[in-house]
Amino acid sequence: MRYAIAIVMLFCVAQAWAENVVVSDASARATAPGQESAAIRFSITSKKEARLVAIVSPVAGAVEIHSMTHDNGVMKMRAIEFLPLPAGKMVKLGASGNHVMLLNLKNPLKAGESVPLTITVEFADKRKEKVNVSAEVKPLAASRDEHERHIH
Numbered sequence: 001m002r003y004a005i006a007i008v009m010l011f012c013v014a015q016a017w018a019e020n021v022v023v024s025d026a027s028a029r030a031t032a033p034g035q036e037s038a039a040i041r042f043s044i045t046s047k048k049e050a051r052l053v054a055i056v057s058p059v060a061g062a063v064e065i066h067s068m069t070h071d072n073g074v075m076k077m078r079a080i081e082f083l084p085l086p087a088g089k090m091v092k093l094g095a096s097g098n099h100v101m102l103l104n105l106k107n108p109l110k111a112g113e114s115v116p117l118t119i120t121v122e123f124a125d126k127r128k129e130k131v132n133v134s135a136e137v138k139p140l141a142a143s144r145d146e147h148e149r150h151i152h
């Protein structure tokens, strides 16, 4: 019985998992008019050593994984091909550091909507696992993130 309750609670926090991979707390911010890109946040944990190799979403023309570094006070962002996922360690993708960007948005993101994402993880033996997640779109006003003011 306790197990059943735990499962229901996991659904409430919008957690998604496949056999070896758990994704939680996926969210985005509503976009301003004319904004064509948006950052997605989530936490991902793989039981086995893996790398995050691809993300697709029907709402975006492209999805990129970005790394952000500070170089003499200048913030630099670049697209990376994959993101290492150490075994059993939660990796947070947020608005700073490593993050995920939706590019060429087909429609504005509105608060209260959710954005479907399919995240592909590849293990050391080249086997792949896909996780389907829906990221909750939060109001723009609540955003205090530096990154969302950046232009990509």
Ligand SMILES: [Cu+2]
Binding pocket: 066, 077, 099, 101, 152
């Ligand atoms: Cu970026």
